[in-house]
Amino acid sequence: MYGDGGWEGQQAHTGHQPAYGGLPQQHPQQAQHGDWTQGQQPAYDQQQYPYYDEQGHQHYGRQYAGQDQQYAAHTPQQYQHQGGWDATGSHGHVPYAADPGDPYGQQPASYGAEQPDLYGTEDAYPPPVPPGRRRPEPEPEPEPEPELQPTAGGEEHPFFAGGGADEDADDEAESRSGRGERRGKKPVKSKKRRTGCACMVVVLVFGGGLGTVGYFGWKFYQNRFAPAPDYAGDGTGETVTVEIPSGAGGWDIGRRLKAAGVVKSAEAFVHAQGQNSKGSQIEAGAYVLKKEMSAASAVALMLDPKSKSNVLVTPGERNSGVYQAIDKQLGLASGTTGKVARKQYKNLGMPGWAENTSTMKDPLEGFLFPGTYPAAKGMKPDAILKQMVSQAKQKYAAYGLPSKAQALGLKNPFELVTVASLVQAEGKTHDDFRKMAEVVYNRLKPTNTETNQLLQFDSTYNYLKGASNIHISEREINSNTNPYNTYTHKGLPPGPIGNPGEDALRATLNPTHDGWIYFVATDGANNTEFAKTYAEFQRLKEKFNASSGN
Incomplete structure (x- = not known):
């Protein structure tokens, strides 16, 4: 910064005063710097000494530590006319007066009138840097947030109180110290105060958990003890056809009825079926039922043959009789299903070994397997015939x-x-x-x-x-x-x-x-x-x- 003949090197050999003055820095333990050796320390002028103002300009005068008082500043020329400079460029000073704000000011061993001034000797600290050349002090690193720890003795944690003891202490210290002690320092950001939002989040989490537990508890009670949802009465005037496949049990029937809008829940139907002594006698087929019926009414109606909308193929029955039954059930003109059978018999799923010769009356004869098949208005004849042929194909394959x-x-x-x-x-x-x-x-x-x-x-x-x-x-x-x-x-x-x-x-x-x-x-x-x-x-x-x- 100062070259090979810098201030520190010249001070040790020539004993001259540096180009600028400054406040001496003292310490209970004086450190040695550079090549300085022990020697005599020149005495300060008892009248005046150089100092710098906040703009970096040099003045001479008298300044007491801790007191913003300056006396009769002089320029270097005026000071020389008064005989303040000796032949060597050094001058003497009177010792500093004790600083009233310094806790060590009244101790002769540390500071006071009897303490020798070590300015300019190898025992003194380097002179202070002029304000204009001072490097800014590094910003203090922010202290890490302390982790929340449980408090002993059941005391309320600062997290829930909205602040901490350390924050209160910082606020109190700031109020005592005033702005004078923080002059020249970068203000430290105050810690963020925790607000009630954190407590609100905790309350919401616990509240949500309790709500979830309560909901599932209510559902458990409903499933175990409360009656299943059910309609009342014999239903509305609107009818619907529901197909029940062969082998369907109570739950399957109940789900189909619920999907069609007949009953309100499958559970209610299963319960009503169990309460009816003939509930197990419900057969496969198509049923014409009313919408929004009570489960008990639906069970009773399904046990009534009048509710069925099926075509029954009896053992030994000829195809001509089956065609007539389908036409009647679907409300079609006589002969409609027979014509469909003759035109679409190849598309109905016949087994590959089935024959069709010119001498045969009906290629589907023998392949409309006896049983009950759903046949309600709105259905097509070929759809019903496919069910019958499929059943015959499965049975013949099963018998080998x-x-x-x-x-x-x-x-x-x-x-x-x-x-x-x-x-x-x-x-x-x-x-x-x-x-x-x-x-x-x-x-x-x-x-x-x-x-x-x-x-x-x-x-x-x-x-x-x-x-x-x-x-x-x-x-x-x-x-x-x-x-x-x-x-x-x-x-x-x-x-x-x-x-x-x-x-x-x-x-x-x-x-x-x-x-x-x-x-x-x-x-x-x-x-x-x-x-x-x-x-x-x-x-x-x-x-x-x-x-x-x-």
């Missing part, structure tokens, strides 16, 4: 028809369905079905010499005619050569003659092996008797004629 057909001497599963339809049409009971299946298989055998592979079933001829007549003359039968006339055509008809049920289907897969080859409904209706020889058959035929009046 493709693998069992060859074992029974048949060409394919389609012929097996045809045999089942014959068994269903001619038999009356489960025992009849098994014997009837054996009659069919025995007559189809090439070794059959009793009928020469002719089935001779009235049911096939009636299917051809669309009738159910058991009194057919031999002349009529023998004159018809249609493939469905098994009196004139050997083997099976072109296809099924109805839709067999599971009982007939199981009997077809498990026939008897007793040698039955003939049968006669001796009462003309329900009593079917079987014979192994033609002679036995003649006796059964006479019995039938006697009962029917022929």
Whole structure:
């Protein structure tokens, strides 16, 4: 800053006074600086000494520490005329007077009139830097925020009180010290006071937690003890059709009814179903119900057959009867569903092994599986037919028809369905079905010499005619050569003659092996008797004629 011949180096060798004066800095322990050695300290002038004002200008005069008093300032020229400078450039000063504000001012060992002035010697501190050249003091680093610690003895923590003891102490110290003691220093930012917002956040958090616990507690009580939401009365005038699939339980039915606006909750329906002694008897199908019904009223109405909107396919029923039922249920013109079946049968999901020949009356015959199917106004016929065909496809696959057909001497599963339809049409009971299946298989055998592979079933001829007549003359039968006339055509008809049920289907897969080859409904209706020889058959035929009046 001052070069090689700076102030400190020159002071040690020449003993000259620096180019500017200043207040001497004293310390109980004097430090040694640079190359200074111990020597005599020049005495201050007892009258005047140089000093600097706040603008950095040099003056001479008398200044007492701690007191803003200056005496008769002199310029260097005036001071020289008064004889203040000696030959060496040094001058003497009277000792400083004790500072009244200095706690050590009255101690002779530290400060006072008897203490030697060490200014200009190696024992003195470096002279003060002029104000104009002083470097600004570094800003004090902000103190880290103290972590919140729990207070002992149950005292309220400053966090909740809105402030801390340290902040109060700082405020008090500032008020005592005044602005004079902080002059020339950068003001320290006061700590931010914590407000009630923090307490508000805590209250909200705890309040939210209590609210959540209360809500779930209320829901738990509602689910366990409170009655389920339910409507009152028998419902409004608006009706809706609800389809209940096969195998649906109480909860599934309740959810469907709730989605349709019939009941208010599935829980209420399940409870009402359990309270009704016949509640478990609700069947699959389509139901016409009212909206906003009480759960108990909905259960009661679903048990009433009048509420159902279904199509029932009975075992052995022909497709013509099923088509008529669908038209009636959907409010369509007669013959509408039959036309749809003939045009769209390929798009209804028939199994790949199903046949369709020019001699067949209906390619869907035998594939509308017996059961109950939803059929309400607004639905399309093909949608209902798809459900029936899908059910037949699943059942036939479950019984393994493709693998069992060859074992029974048949060409394919389609012929097996045809045999089942014959068994269903001619038999009356489960025992009849098994014997009837054996009659069919025995007559189809090439070794059959009793009928020469002719089935001779009235049911096939009636299917051809669309009738159910058991009194057919031999002349009529023998004159018809249609493939469905098994009196004139050997083997099976072109296809099924109805839709067999599971009982007939199981009997077809498990026939008897007793040698039955003939049968006669001796009462003309329900009593079917079987014979192994033609002679036995003649006796059964006479019995039938006697009962029917022929």
